[in-house]
Amino acid sequence: MSRVVAVEAVLPRHVYAQEAITEAVAPLVTPDPSRAALLRRLHAGAGVRSRHLVLPLEEYAGLGSMGATNAVFVREGTLLAEEACRRALAAAGVEPGEVDHVFATSVTGVAAPSLDVLLSERLGLRGDVRRTPSFGLGCAGGAGGLARVHDHLLGRPRDVSLLVAVELCSLTLQHRDDSAANLVASGLFGDGAAAAVVVGAEHPLARAEGGRRTARVLDTRSQLYPGTTDALGWEVRDTGFAIVLSADLPDLLGAHLLADVKGLLADHGLTPAQVPAWVVHAGGPRVIDAVRDALGLSEDAVRESRASLASAGNLSSVSVLDVLARTLEAAEAPPGTPAVLMAFGPGVSCELVLLRLEGR
Template sequence: MSCVVAVEPVLPGHVYAQEAITEVVGPLVAPDPGRAALLRRLHGSAGVDHRHLVLPLEEYAGLRSLGATNAVFVREGAALAERACRRALTAAGLEPGDVDHVFATSVTGVAAPSLDVLLSERLGLRGDVRRTPSFGLGCAGGAGGLARVHDHLLGHPRDVALLVSVELCSLTLQHDDDSMANLVASGLFGDGAAAVVVVGSGHPLARAARARTVADPSAARPRPARLVDTRSHLYPGTTEALGWEVRDSGFAIVLSAGLPDLLRAHLPADVKGLLVEHGLTPAEVPTWVVHAGGPKVIDAVRDALGLPEAAVRESRASLACAGNLSSSSVLDVLARTLARSEAPPGSPAVLMAFGPGVACELVLLRLEGR
């Protein structure tokens, strides 16, 4: 089994209270007083206290085209992703030249050469590094990226893989669009990136992680975690429920209010199908790493699986501190979980995220000792 040895989320330096964002963004999105009042209510109930933005808040009034926003994505996204990768490699005790495979995911901007190529030059990766760029997995990209990295490492057990997610959701703000989807999105999504170092089962770092048989809650380092198994599910008839409408003004969100109901209907069977093959039930899983998609998404996961509120504590904390970070969100929750978990070594954890499709990505892990 492959092993997660470092998870490093990073956030841009421009941080604002939710109320401050509402005051500036509200007139850009909903100049009509009635819709502006609705926007304020939606922002206030989003479960978000602060968000980090890639640009100063006052600069968003001037961003009105796909070309302008995408240029910012390429410039600032590559820089933010580089920070995350350098921190993750340092935390793992590795150098850029040790990386054999890069999986890069985003849904908030496009680049050609792709983000992984830009990172290769900035980090100094080897010329023969394998690369997998991904666009379109959306909020499921962090979980799906872990799954695809695991697939690669099953066939290359001595390799080092680097998963990097960068999402600049603020760049998708649609001016003068007071649709319910845009009102919700303008109060929910934040900017961030995350990098994860994963090694194959034959790598020395994986063997060292397996040797840690005692968890020490006082230890400063986060816990490694073994990737045990994965599942992907597409829900039929839902392609219009979540995604983008690409406009001259940029990426306009498609967001169905029925997503929580979809999760309640499908998630119990999906999770049980993954766990049963490993002799487990949801009640035997002490750790849950749930995409911080919003209060209703978190509630739906909790209720569908019969989890206690404590099981989604880190998801709510991530949402409050940074908003929904799209594909980076579940990786931020994973970092928080590995830093704080006191579950016994060898205990299972389930990581999950949801994206356009509608798609559900599930990853079964086992926590190692610190």
């Protein structure tokens, strides 16, 4: 079993109340008063109090092309991801030269050399570090990345892996696009980065007792839902990434999620009722509601997901790692408590990770 020994989330320094973002974004998105009124209602119902943006709010009016936004992504995203990695490595007590593998995920910008290469130089990783760059997992990237890191460590149990996610969702705002998907996205998504240090079962940190709360990865499961490729993703335009976001997504989760979770847990002699801790991607109030209702959870079980959404918005792949960091910090459950981590992305895909909480 691999072990998550540290998780750190980092948000940009420009933070604004949801109402301030709404008033700045509305004239960029639509000149139509009726559509602007709908935008305000959607923003108010997004479950978001504030969001952190990679740029000052007034600079978004000047962004309009794929080239301009992607240049900001590469520059600022690398810096934000570097800070998250440095914090996670310091919290784990791991030197950059001890990292054997980097899994980097994002879906809000592209880079070649890839993000993992840019981070390798800035962090001072070894020249022979193994790298797994990922684009396209979307909001499922944090959970899917953790699952793939676990797979790597099963084969290389003495290794240290560094999982890093960075998403600058604000750069995907589409000017003069008053589609329902763009109106929703403009009020829901935020910017951030997160990093996790994960070690294999034979690494010394995997055997450390007591101290800070950590989590062991017991098992993972990936699921694609057929006939849903048009429900979630990007339409790539000259103006950047335009979101594809079906209103049916919560219903899809409600129809499929319980069977997927039961299947994962059954292999370990567990049922959903026996799992007290849930690390749920903060995809939006309807997504969180769908997970809660499908699994028969209490509102308290999704408390950290609601808190993440309220304070930062949907951080895409970063979101579930932020919720995991919050859960590890706040969880009062005894060592050995099972937890299920989950996130959803284009496909539509579901990524599940079964954890066992350790420490304290």
